[in-house]
Amino acid sequence: RLLIPDQRGHGATTTPEGCYGQSQFAYDAKLFLDALQIKRVGVAGHSMGSMVAMAMAAEYPDRVSRIALLGSTALTPVKRGEWLFDNAMRLKAPLDANSDFMREWHPANQPTPIDKAFADAAMTEILTIPLPVWQGVMRELNGVPLSRYAPDIRARVLVLSGGKDPLFPPEHHAALLKAFPGAQNHVYPKLGHNFLWEVPADVGERLSAFFAAQ
Numbered sequence: 001r002l003l004i005p006d007q008r009g010h011g012a013t014t015t016p017e018g019c020y021g022q023s024q025f026a027y028d029a030k031l032f033l034d035a036l037q038i039k040r041v042g043v044a045g046h047s048m049g050s051m052v053a054m055a056m057a058a059e060y061p062d063r064v065s066r067i068a069l070l071g072s073t074a075l076t077p078v079k080r081g082e083w084l085f086d087n088a089m090r091l092k093a094p095l096d097a098n099s100d101f102m103r104e105w106h107p108a109n110q111p112t113p114i115d116k117a118f119a120d121a122a123m124t125e126i127l128t129i130p131l132p133v134w135q136g137v138m139r140e141l142n143g144v145p146l147s148r149y150a151p152d153i154r155a156r157v158l159v160l161s162g163g164k165d166p167l168f169p170p171e172h173h174a175a176l177l178k179a180f181p182g183a184q185n186h187v188y189p190k191l192g193h194n195f196l197w198e199v200p201a202d203v204g205e206r207l208s209a210f211f212a213a214q
Contacts, residue, residue, distance in 0.1 A: 003032075003036070003038075003041075005029070005032050007025050007028065007029075007049075007052070008020070008024070008025065008028055008133075009129065009130060009132070009133035009136075010129060010133070011125065015130045015132065015133060017132065018132070018136060019136075020132075020133055020136030020137045020139075020140055021140035022051050022052055022054070022055035022140065022141075023055055023059060025052040025055065026052055026055035026056035026059055026060070027059075029043075029052065029056055030056065030059075030060050030063060033063060039063065040062070040063055040064070040065055041063065041064060041065065042064070042065050042066040042067070042068070042155075042210075042211045043056055043057065043064055043066070043067050043068070043155075044067070044068040044070065044207055044211075045067070045068070045069065045070065045072075046070040046071050046072075046194075046196055047070070047071045047072070047167075047193065048077075048137065048141075049070075050067075050068075050069040050070055050071065050072035051072065051077065051141070051146055053067045053068070053069060054067065054069070054072075054146060054149040054150075054153065055149060057149070057152075057153045057154075057155045058149040058150075058152035058153050059152075061152065061153070061154045061155070064155045065155055065156070066155050066156045066157070066158070066210065066211060067153070067155050067156075067157055067158070068157075068158040068160065068207055068210055068211070069157065069158065069159050069160070069176060070160045070161075070195075070196055070203070071160075071161065071162060071165060071167070071168060071193045071194065071195065071196075072146075072159065072161070072168065072172070072176060073146055073168045073172035073175060073176065074145065074146050074147040074150065074172070074175040074176045074178070074179040074180075075145055075146065075147070075168075075171070075172055075175045076141075076143055076144060076145045076146075077141045077144075077146060077167075077168075078138055078141045078142055079142060079143055080142055080143070084138075084167065085138050085142060087101040088101075088134045088135060088137075088138045089135055089138060091131055091134055091135070092131070093130070093131045094127075095126075095127045095129075095131070097123065097127055102123075102126075102127070105126065106119065106123050107119040107122040107123055107126075107194060107197060108120075108123075110191070110192050110194055110195075110197065110198050111162075111164045111190060111191055111192045111198070112190070112191060112198045114194075114197045114198055118197070119197075122197075147175065147178075147179045150179040150180060153180070156182075156183075156184075156210075157180040157182070157183035157184070158183065158184045158185070158206070158207075158210045159173065159176045159177065159180065159183050159184070159185040159186075160185070160186050160187075160188070160195070160196075160203065160206065161173040161176075161185075161186075161187050161188070161195075162187070162188050162191040162192045162193055162194075162195040162198075163187050163188060163189035163190060163191065164189075164190060164191060164192045165191075165192050165193040165195075166192065166193060167193050168193065170187075173185070173187060184210065186206060
């Protein structure tokens with residue numbers, strides 16, 4: 001069974017005025033499981049979603065059996081003064097698809113080509129993310145190392161990374177393996193941050209095998 005909920009402030013989910021930290025996203029996911037009467041799950045997350053997966057596994061260890069961390073980090077994900085934080089904090093509503101930041105953020109900007117229709121559809125959804133969500137997430141992640149979750153995580157871990165990831169270069173993958181020394185892991189050396197869009201079939205096979213294993 002595969003469940004793919006929209007997080008608060010994303011997709012069809014409502015956008016409250018605040019509370020866009022990883023603990024709140026994890027609590028939302030826990031309430032989602034409660035509503036469906038699901039006791040225990042494996043969780044896969046990409047980028048910010050992987051950070052939510054770590055928070056969920058640490059804060060609700062009896063509910064999470066495995067976590068797959070894609071395009072992730074155990075270091076500080078964003079810092080004031082760096083490209084992502086500063087550009088996100090300068091965004092203005094409505095988001096401008098032709099701005100330098102949004103052109104750089106476009107899903108088509110990968111080391112290898114991806115389907116144009118998919119990339120454009122993903123970008124359309126990105127442009128609907130409200131400004132308070134972008135900036136709230138940045139504030140919550142600013143200067144906080146994600147390795148803080150590791151000591152409380154009992155779930156089995158899979159780490160998948162892109163070797164050409166501009167957001168989380170190789171030292172971030174290494175930090176994850178240090179934080180989770182027993183983790184399964186794989187690096188796609190020629191792919192970027194969104195490698196799951198570049199080689200979806202291979203990523204799907206690895207996730208399926210990880211979550212199906214006893």
